[in-house]
Amino acid sequence: METVNARRIALDVLVDIEKNNAFSNIALQRAMKNREIEDRDRRFVTELVYGVIENKIYLDYIINRLSKVKHSKIKVEVLNLLRMALYQIIFLDRIPSAAAVNESVKIVKKIEFGAAGYVNGLLRNFLRRREELKLDRQNMDVSEYLSIRYSHPKWLVEKWLKDFGEDFTEGLLGGNNERPSLTVRVNTLRTNKRDLIKILSAQGLEITEGKYSPEALYISNATNIEKLKAFQEGLFQIQDESSMLVAHVVNPEPGDFVMDLCAAPGGKTTHMAQLMKNQGRIIAWDIYDHKIKLIRDTARRLGISIIDTQCNDARELKQEYLGKADRVLVDAPCSGLGIIRKKPEIKYNKNLEDISKIVSIQVDILKNGARYVKKSGFLVYSTCTIEKKENIGVMEQFLKENEDFELVNINENLPAALRSDSKHLQLYPHIHGIDGFFICKFRRVR
Ligand SMILES: C[S@@+](CC[C@H](N)C(=O)[O-])C[C@H]1O[C@@H](n2cnc3c(N)ncnc32)[C@H](O)[C@@H]1O
Numbered sequence: 001m002e003t004v005n006a007r008r009i010a011l012d013v014l015v016d017i018e019k020n021n022a023f024s025n026i027a028l029q030r031a032m033k034n035r036e037i038e039d040r041d042r043r044f045v046t047e048l049v050y051g052v053i054e055n056k057i058y059l060d061y062i063i064n065r066l067s068k069v070k071h072s073k074i075k076v077e078v079l080n081l082l083r084m085a086l087y088q089i090i091f092l093d094r095i096p097s098a099a100a101v102n103e104s105v106k107i108v109k110k111i112e113f114g115a116a117g118y119v120n121g122l123l124r125n126f127l128r129r130r131e132e133l134k135l136d137r138q139n140m141d142v143s144e145y146l147s148i149r150y151s152h153p154k155w156l157v158e159k160w161l162k163d164f165g166e167d168f169t170e171g172l173l174g175g176n177n178e179r180p181s182l183t184v185r186v187n188t189l190r191t192n193k194r195d196l197i198k199i200l201s202a203q204g205l206e207i208t209e210g211k212y213s214p215e216a217l218y219i220s221n222a223t224n225i226e227k228l229k230a231f232q233e234g235l236f237q238i239q240d241e242s243s244m245l246v247a248h249v250v251n252p253e254p255g256d257f258v259m260d261l262c263a264a265p266g267g268k269t270t271h272m273a274q275l276m277k278n279q280g281r282i283i284a285w286d287i288y289d290h291k292i293k294l295i296r297d298t299a300r301r302l303g304i305s306i307i308d309t310q311c312n313d314a315r316e317l318k319q320e321y322l323g324k325a326d327r328v329l330v331d332a333p334c335s336g337l338g339i340i341r342k343k344p345e346i347k348y349n350k351n352l353e354d355i356s357k358i359v360s361i362q363v364d365i366l367k368n369g370a371r372y373v374k375k376s377g378f379l380v381y382s383t384c385t386i387e388k389k390e391n392i393g394v395m396e397q398f399l400k401e402n403e404d405f406e407l408v409n410i411n412e413n414l415p416a417a418l419r420s421d422s423k424h425l426q427l428y429p430h431i432h433g434i435d436g437f438f439i440c441k442f443r444r445v446r
Contacts, residue, residue, distance in 0.1 A: 175430025264291030338436020
């Protein structure tokens with residue numbers, strides 16, 4: 001095993017994310033791939049990276065209260081080192097504060113020697129003044145307090161306060177900062193749940209069964225999962241339970257012709273193929289060529305042969321498929337505000353304008369998707385967001401503009417715990433403990 005400095009790797013990942021706008025999961029993978037790093041160190045790097053991103057606004061609030069240097073003048077490497085040190089002191093009980101400070105000073109001496117005194121001084125000052133730096137909720141505006149306490153941008157907190165009220169919003173903000181277990185889908189084309197549990201448990205993994213989806217397993221101590229033989233042999237696929245519910249709502253049958261218009265990286269496409277027992281045909285489109293490869297690789301690993309991948313912009317209508325499909329899935333590009341638990345940087349990268357832009361893309365893709373559905377066929381619309389405009393808003397607009405379609409009640413395709421009076425489904429991380437998702441289904445009646 002390589003001797004690594006987990007804090008140094010985490011710092012490099014944080015700087016990569018900040019400077020290059022990289023996704024946390026991809027930056028982490030890039031930094032640790034093909035390196036012999038002990039599981040314990042991998043977990044620590046991951047914890048530091050996610051912990052800092054999740055709590056960035058709060059950590060910066062403290063830095064700004066203590067720093068004599070203006071925020072914009074602090075070098076990005078030094079800033080992230082400070083965030084990381086404060087995260088360890090405030091949130092990780094198992095790490096003695098002195099170790100967090102000393103290790104950070106050692107690192108700063110290597111990357112920016114002149115800043116060592118500044119980093120040391122600021123961190124020691126925090127330890128002395130910790131009590132007086134606590135947030136005083138009573139004397140703060142509610143949105144400002146929630147924004148700093150849970151590190152979500154103020155505009156988003158204000159929006160959610162308006163949409164959902166204070167208690168719901170606070171629950172949601174807390175839920176977004178929870179770290180989810182890894183969830184996998186058993187590949188029933190190759191194994192079954194009982195056998196997979198045995199195989200994974202024998203590797204020392206802690207497994208529990210999913211709450212909602214019949215193929216879901218949670219792994220609480222997963223690291224470097226893609227290295228496992230069981231993964232490489234295609235016995236399972238990494239996928240959140242919310243996402244698994246979508247294929248069950250589409251409910252395809254063996255022999256069906258299915259179109260998946262926004263398919264990469266292929267989680268739902270391969271799940272549908274699984275439900276179809278690898279019989280029939282699925283056309284899987286995505287606008288990005290490099291993502292098409294991900295669908296192909298996953299399908300091959302899982303032993304699926306019925307998926308035909310094509311690089312296509314789903315906003316362009318393809319005449320040859322008009323009225324041909326038994327089922328069409330539009331798992332639309334969206335703001336992603338339901339998966340902040342997994343990709344915490346999402347909360348900092350979005351704004352209201354992005355939401356308006358994405359709604360018009362969703363409407364266009366759904367409108368085309370409808371044209372491919374044969375009479376009595378089904379169209380399913382899903383997103384990984386909790387934003388009403390992208391969900392109910394798009395659903396209602398579609399129904400208004402497409403009289404040939406009716407809304408189908410999806411409760412019969414859902415587990416009992418998720419059935420409700422609504423025909424559609426909206427999931428929230430703090431209520432359901434899984435990603436925030438929206439799913440609705442239409443039937444073509446004429
Ligand atoms: C929510 S993701 C799909 C996730 C996928 N269904 C799964 O379960 O793994 C949305 C996808 O839509 C793709 N996309 C965005 N705009 C598109 C367009 N105009 N046409 C087709 N695909 C598009 C994105 O590249 C992205 O991969």
